[in-house]
Amino acid sequence: MLKENYSEKEIRDLERKYAVQSYDTSRLKNPLIIEKAEGVFLWDKNGKRYLDFSAEYSSSNVGFQNKEMIEAIKKQLKLISVSSMFIHPLRVQLAELLDKITPGDLSKSYFGCTGSDAIDAALKFARKYTKKYKVLSLWEGYHGATFGALSAHGLTYARFDFEPLLPGFIHVSPPYCYRCDFGLKYPDCGLVCLNVLEKTIVREGHVAAIILEPILAGGGVIIPPKPYMQGLKKICEKYNILLIFDEVCTGFGRTGKMFCCEQYNVVPDMLVVAKGFTSGYLPGSAVIVSKDLNIYDPEKSGEPVHYHTLSASPLTCAVAITNINIILRDKLAENAAKIGKYLMESLQEIARESKIIGDVRGQGLLVGIELVKDKKTKEPAEKYKEHLFIEKCKEKGLIVEGGDGGMYSSVIVLHPPLIVKKEHIDKALDIINDVVGELQQK
């Protein structure tokens, strides 16, 4: 029979024996074994406490062990947990809530299980609705792991082993102003990248949709300039192309507004959410589409679009509703804006004094620290420096994430739970300051 308690060594050995892939995303020798979490903290097997500035890949917006969330799950479990065959009042209620909190005409919702699943759904909706098949996305963009999502994905390392991917997916340069593909400087550049995007659309033809993250989180917290996003919206209108925002990372208060698109005053035709949608208490995602987009014909029953057995379960709906209500009531987006500003400004101060931080950029509680070898030449820091940064933070009790690493990036990404307080930020800043100092000495 199975043992009840394993030693740390046994757990590591069994992990190596049974895991199909590594869960050690920090690529370090001894990844953490986490057994407990509460608020903004994690505890490892030895009882050591960590400030979690990763929030499980930016999903835990309301923080860990939230009592109301746990109660909501318990309450719903006693009624019905899974049902995708019938209409459920909570699903309707959740859709209504999403209609209320999303901007503009965004109104109808599809519910899925994961971010990738929702991205696939949005891409399928776009093909079905427009009868066109091509999809334009940005290099350095992160869109998920399934074949559809991966085809839109713009991080080569994640795509490479699985090619050929779906036909009809085209990538263009991202508006990565710190490292412009065209060697230009914003705002004197005249947004050449947007111009190239438009030309690509014209040259390619058949473009059904453009998909992008309003802030490219995994690619290294790349923040498109406001005129870029507004120009993009105009291009979509001009060529009758659907605009899909992947707000899996940026949604539900992360950037200081409920949705990041509000930062740009741009309303997409489809908004894809996951992660913070349920704060990670259960897997859940959604695509909220414009009210004018008739993707299916309600008169034709059973018209297939995109279903999963476990999608839109009443349990997930209960969790999402509770989660959204907490974010609204506790003004977590406002907190993210205020505290995020303080975090950014403090980091910029550290960056000014440092030799290895080339750029600090962010919005709300999504902040990137780009490590370089040389601030003048912007030569990217070696990958091991990024790993060392993460490892040293961990030793000092702070969990941070590395960027997914596009073409250049050696970017440390911070996205703590939105309930984070100034005292937590100060503690994290102290640690980061120390780590930067130590890395500079090497």
Next chain:
Amino acid sequence: MEEREQLRKWELAYLWHPETTRKDQLKHGYKMITEGKGYILKDIDGKEYIDGLGGMECTGIGHGRKEIIDAMAEQGRKLEFEHIFDFFVHEPVIKVAKKLAELTPGDLQHVMFGASGSDSVEIALKIARQYQAMKGFPRRYKVISRWNSFHGVTMGALGANGFTNLREPFEPMTPGFRHIPHPSCCDCPFGEHYPDCNLECAEAFEKEVILEGPETIAAFIGESISCARGVQPPPKEYWPKIRKICNKYGILLIDDEILIGAGKSGRFYACEHYDYVPDILVTGKGISSGYFPISAVVAKPEIYEVFQDEEAFLHPQTFQGHPMGCAAILKNLEIIERENLVKNAEIVGKYFTEQLNALASNHPQILSHVTGKGLPHSILLYPKIGNKVVDNEMMVRIRERAYELGLICRFEEKRYIMFCPPLVFDKKAVNRSVEIWDQVFSEIEKENL
């Protein structure tokens, strides 16, 4: 150094053969052909061979016809080349278009030229996709073809091609190509025996259409009689049935007559045997008897008309409708008509079938099936002769022994020996070919039985 040694050295140093390794070249030596006349080819030693392949299935009128060379030379002296882009045109291309339109059955009428068979298949496939889009069906992009059908080697045509070995190194192919089993009555992929079958090979097409979704299918492409894995004339109901399925679901029917067309089957186009008219007919090889590389696509008016207002069909290639190529086609077709060569193919072809059947009954332990239509014929060998497995090595040996005895042919896909002689083939040539085979198989029997 003797000239042939010098040539051989240069061959090995400079020439890249299209489907041969140097290892094989060194093993089997070379076959250096210097002259051709009618169905006879002569090698550098002056030894004569019956050209049982018709210069890779293209010559109809036979080798060394001065008349056609003169016609080409005359055209060359007057106008060796001019393109037909924009509004440019020349006399030979107009005359050939008219002639080809007249030779195709039904209302097939509008001719576009290509430079090779593959090229013409590409043209047909591109027409099909754009036609469907312009008719309001942009989602109809798929093309269904048959495994073991040959449709060329360029990246688009290769998608339709049904030979794994030709496709595999170059995958992924263009998306949207699907394959169904081939009608092959001598070794039915469904294990049936015509006529006691339900034409599963044709039904497979409708099933595939339904599974893939009719609204996604642009075209079906096949050879009326395919000759790439043995000569495989389908049952007479096959093509009418395919035609009906195409009509039912709005699918274009493309007939690839590159090999079998231009008279080889005993009709000018093999579709005439089956009493159906394709929407697009692709032709090549025999229309110029190989005197010039040129091919053509003939489409129905209802297809052509779609491209005549707003949006043209775009497939501009410099050498399309080359004047000297057109001169070659015109003279070739004139000779075929004048000498009644299509009829000859039918008559000599029947005699060929009889003689090969007699050969098969003389070697019942080696020869399993003889199939053919008109002049193209194939012999299927049993998998084993005595205890000897009929493998690639055995087939090469058989081919090379026939060559030694003065007959050129090839083998296809494992155990098919393939003949595709010129239209000028005669009973004497048939007799001599069969004699050679009789000798080859007798030797094999002696060795293995």
